[in-house]
Amino acid sequence: MSKLDSKSPTLKRISDIIWEVSPSFKEGMLVPARIYGTEKIIKTIDKEVFDQITNVATLRGIKKYAFALPDCHSGYGFPIGGVAAFDVDEGGVISPGGTGFDINCGMRLILTDITKEEIKPKIKELIDALFKAVPSGVGSSGALNLTKNEFKELAVDGAEWAVKKEGGDTKDLKATEMYGVADWADVTKISEKAISRGIKQIGTLGSGNHYLEIQYITESNIFDKKIAKKWGIFDGQVAIMFHCGSRGAGHQIATDYLLKFLDVMERKYAIKLRDKELASAPFYSEEGQDYYKAMGCGVNISFANRQIIFNSVRHVFSSIFKKDADKLGIRQLFDIAHNRPSLEEYEIDGLRRKLLVHRKGATASYYKGRKEIPVQFRKDGSPVIIGGSMETGSYLLIGKEGAKETFCSTAHGSGRTMSRTAAKKAFSGEDIIKSMLSNGIYEKSASMAGIAEEAGLAYKDIDEVALSVETANISSRVAKLLPIGGIKG
Amino acid sequence: MSHSFVEDVSMADVAFNAENRSLSGLFKDCANAVTEIMIKNTKSISCKIKKRFVISTDTLEKLLFEFINEIIFYKDSENLIFNRYNIKINKGVSFTLQCEACGEKMNTLKHEYIVDAKAATMHMLNIKKRGKTWRTTVVIDI
Structure with a gap:
């Protein structure tokens, strides 16, 4: 796909x-579009992002700018890495396409007291056991056998339900965004189809770019020693990171409401759009509120899913090391989403405004003191x-004051530079697995073609992405985590 | 008649073009493409379980969108994948599709998985008839 030209006259530096x-x-x-990234990053961004982010800038109620962050690439409707904030008291909209179809898709980072040297001899055994315990791949179904009523409770109570009913630690909730529950969720707003698609999938990773990794941290990859120490990070430490979301249920909620919005937005709200995937309705409309409440269920399903996966991780580590997970x-260090709109307050032209900040493939990066931050991290x-x-590898960062400019939003990943279809032609899954093994990474997947699609070379340079958000003072690096083993959905 | 995957339409998802002399054939091609996104050896799917469904919409694009999503729904809710379809499309006040899909439960020992198709999207979705041939481009969310 052709890339942006940093010398283009339409792109003002x-x-x-x-x-x-x-x-x-x-x-x-209605507002300018702003793209964040070093010149090196700008040259890796595909041109369609330009069209998509300027389409986002036409949405009703948008404030200040439509943003594309350094990991951005084209998606549909919003680009991935796209951020826009809408003033809900001025008719600002909510958009399922701006939420992302995998509602509340996100990351969970688990710390351990295990060192890299201790885990090395057990890595194959651990990854093989995790591969069995955390189902992944096409149509994977989970370990839980839920009744419809239990699934509905989970959709209302999120990670709290998972801790109460399936075990876990209440400390996990304190280290989760919104403490793991979207309290505005209303299960009567989601369809029977959403329930049928989601009921068997709790505790599963899914497919595509979803993964579970065992990682390690070295002294040279700790950038903020003070915060690292405070958060319990040390040289040689092993961590576990996983990426997944609300699975089929979230997608069904998004699809159901995309169709509902397409039916009413022009007829009822005179909203005309350049792209059907930007289908929107005013936040304070009947349809907008229904979607918001249904989307809350998607958020809870996602938090619960990651909580159940964490329980499986605890069990696997405990049985292989023959020690309690606590010992x-x-x-859990933190659980944070990158596909969720969030109601937040900001000062715009000297006035406090309530904005619905859509982050599609973008992570919240709150600077110190913001009330959205769980208490233990707020200072x-x-x-x-x-x-x-x-x-x-991956990065752990901390929110900084420069994020005021981006409505507290930062990058969520590396961002693709090559399409899946192109990557599958360019790389062999078997070769990647062999090469990773020779580099000390034991990777397991249900699909070799899926591995090829996810080749490292199909992505931007993550160091440059992290450097871009740090240079912009949106978030600064705390530590880089390198993989030693993983399972790929 | 055929479908082909395209490289430069969608970065993180999968896009394909399809064309067929008949509208029902075009829908069948799209369904086959969705299964090929997920399973390598689609010929290995046996016809053991049949599902019948009817969809009515006001536009052809929505009809295709809902049809593909119905196939994905059966994959998630009942672990079913299909490779045989009997499709009838009628145009009255609205477009109505009647489909009988035949396939079986997914089985890791028999079917080689690639990547999960999560939803049809409206991105670039249009259906056009040029001459005697129906054509469409579809982007599937991965």
Whole structure:
């Protein structure tokens, strides 16, 4: 796919890291679009992002800018890595396409007291056991056998339900965004189809770019020693990171409401759009509120899913090390989503405004003191998890004051530079697995073609992405985590 | 008649073009493409379980969108994948599709998995008839 040209006259350089497209670029743009990234990053972004982010700038009630973050690439409707904030008291909209179809898809980072040297001899055994305990791949179904009523309770109570009914630690909830529950969820707003698709999938990873990794941290990859110490991170430490979301239920909720919004948005709310995937309705409309409440169920399903997976991880580590998970120091550092709109307050032109910040493939990065941050992290800033490709590692960062500019939003991953279809032609899954093994990474997947699609070379340079958000003072690096083993959905 | 996967339409998802002399054939091609996204050896799918469904919409694009999503729904809710379809499409006040799909439960020992298809999208979705041939481009969310 052709890439952006940093010398293009339509792309005005605002700073080393910010590039702007004027509202005069496209009819209907209400605000400028801003793309964040070093020049090196800008050259890796596919051109369709330009069209998509300027379409987002036409949505009703948008404030300040439509943002594309350094990991952005084209999606549908919003680009992935796209952020937009809508003033809900001025008719601002809510959009299922701006939420992302995998509602509340996100990352969970688990720390341990195990060292890399201790885990090395057991890595194959651990990954093989995790592969069995955490189902992944096409149509995977989970370990839980839920009744419809239990699934409905879970859709209302989120990770809290999972801890109460299936075990876990209440400390996990304290280390989860929103403490693991969307309290506005209303299960009467989701369809029977959503329930049928989701009921067997709790505790599963899914497919595509979803993964579970065992990682390690070295002294040279700790960038903020003070925060690292405070958060319990040390040289040689083993961590576990996983990436997944609300599975089929979340997708069904998004699909159901995309169709509902398409039916009413022009007829009832005079909203005309350039792209059907941007289907929207005013937040305070009947349809907008129904979607918000249904989307809350998707959020809860996702938090519960990650909680159940964490329980499986605890069980596997405990049985292989023959020690309680607590004695292995297994504890959750944080759980954070990158596909969820969030109601937040910001000062705009001297006035406090209530905005619905859509982050599609973008992570919240709250600077210290923001009320959205769970209490234990509030004094310093929110932890941010940026998941990389299976070959290159991931980052843990912390929210910084510069994030005021982006409505507290930062990157969520590396961001693709090559399409899945192209990657499958360019790489062999078997070769990647062999090469990773020779680099000390034991990777397991249900699909060799899926491995090829997820090749490290199909993604941007994650170091450059992390450096871009740090240079913009949106989030700063705490530590880089390198993989030693993983399962790929 | 055929479908082909395209590289430069969608970065993180999978796009395909399909064309067929008949509208029902075009829908069948799209269904086969969705199964090929998920399973490598689609010929290995046996016809053991039949599902019948009817969909009515006001546009052809929505009809295709809902049809593909119905196939994905059976994959998630009942672990079913199909490779045989009997499709009838009628145009009255609205478009109505009647489908009988035949397939079996997914089985790791028999079917080689690739990647999960999660939803049809409206991105670039249109159905056009040029000459005697129906054509469409579909992007599937991965």
